[in-house]
Amino acid sequence: MKFRVVTTRKGKSKNIDDASRGLADRLSKRKGNDIIFMPYNPGRHWVLGVLDMKSDTCYYLDSLSSGNFNMQLKQICPVQPGSTECGYYMLRFMKEIVEEGIEVLVKDNIGDGKAEYTTADIYEIREQWSKFVTGFIYR
Template structure:
């Protein structure tokens, strides 16, 4: 059974309406209004989740409304794009969260790190390529 209080603590923004490449050539103002409207309609939420596609993969902003901390999660470990920061900051100026008590209008951005394997070396890639070529060669020779 789902706890109604728990569900109300979280709100999500439609990623196609805020991503830079989601709505074609939508302006920063129109995309920030989508976030501002979500802030207004989810005024009791502790976290607003903003999935965003800067053009090549998905990232996530988890905005903690009480502390005004924007946790930025990116598996490629990039910094938040200027476009993303601008639309989130603009949205918070339009409609600051009701839970936030101070006059601070822009969040503190925190990049959340991932501690997995960063990338493969050329030697590791070459090893996989060699094994793949050997396997494909064996399959071809065995089917003739």
């Protein structure tokens, strides 16, 4: 399974239309990726978009979802308990999809059915990502 991370490059676009066009251009040039991750921060909160290119399905993972959303969308991910964990949740979602495949989303099982991640889960992802990034810094 091939993965790719695509950013919206919000800082380079003057408005949402320009950002949307830029993202669409980058997606149209993809080369055989099965799953495309789109981490996004619309303002003080991280969310994750996941495109399954084989089934033409888009998943929107928002750990702060309040339940006030379109009924065609359903909550398939753990909800963060506070107001500062969104980045860790988004990274954990990406890790689980990479390790377990898109099936974890298809089966609505991201987070192994947990309502929220534990402090230990957050600590684990913090450690893993810090080691990963440190590996690039001290090569």
